[in-house]
Amino acid sequence: MLSKIVRSVANQLIVFILIFGLYVIAHGHLTPGGGFQGGAVVVSGVVMLMVAFSSKELKKSLRERVLSIMESTGALVFIALAFAGIGTAFFYNLLVGTPIFGHIPPTGSNPGDFWTGGVVPLMNLAVGLKVIAGLSAVVLAMALFSSGEEVDE
């Protein structure tokens, strides 16, 4: 546990880091970014919390069962979206043209429209969830092991 100044600054900063990471994940089809990049930003925010408070305190909030369910959900949604267009091909983009995510932008330079992209924004969210859960579990396990605690539940 570090001093009181560091703890209160970390409490204020984690809100902005979380919002920026989720913005990079959600706008992956308009600006540079996507699932993997936004997941790395959120995990660096979790590491900042782990340094300011000790890892024993963080283990009470991030339980192992919740992280495991989040990671498995991300992987299953990704595979389900890949199998959804199996009538034509594996990984077929079947939402182009339908009104859910299927507007087609005008060719050339244009200000972006959010409801474009087909299947790609949903895949970004699934991969982002998987990266957040996986990497924060790895960092938490390494910090707990090298300070002599129990890694199990």
Next chain:
Amino acid sequence: MRKIVGLILWLVLVAFLVWGTLQIHPFGDPPSDMDDYIIENAQEETGNNNVVGSVVFDYRGFDTLGEATILFTAVTGVLLLLRTLKRKEEDS
């Protein structure tokens, strides 16, 4: 003696690497037949403004599936190796 032979072989490797980079195309002028097709037709076929994102998830989505599998396997391996065997120490 082993170190001198190793050093000479490493110098041969450095010379080979440097000679190899002089045989590639000049910097700033790459051959690009497949990428010209992707840059022109990515907005009509996928409806995406980000061409790199549509290459990662639509034109080459199978590589992303393999990479997600590698990430899953690595996380499982790390969490498996870092468990303390407490019950075995209590028995003996």
Next chain:
Amino acid sequence: MENIPLNFPFLAAALLAAISFYIVIFKRNLIKLIMGIAIMASAVNLFLVALGYRAGGNAPIYTDVPEGSMVLPVPQALTLTSIVINVAVLALMLTMVIQIYRHTGSLDSEKSRKLKG
């Protein structure tokens, strides 16, 4: 910017790879070996991104892009995959070094060579 002599970015990536080969062959401490492998990963990523550069090109994204040609997008997609795979392999290697230190008590790669038991 039009004619860079001797292909400098490719030369920089090749020199980084040569330095990492020296570290992996000649050093004995386990942590230094892992750092050498991380340097080699950076060299390969730099080489991949430098392969697809067009002189005077913009980023390959169509939102508010100025006039001109675009850089090739496929090497950048391959570099994304390579970075994620390097992170996964590095995490597994560091875990194994933790277990080796706990069982043998030293970080020398010459002391943990013989298979026992």
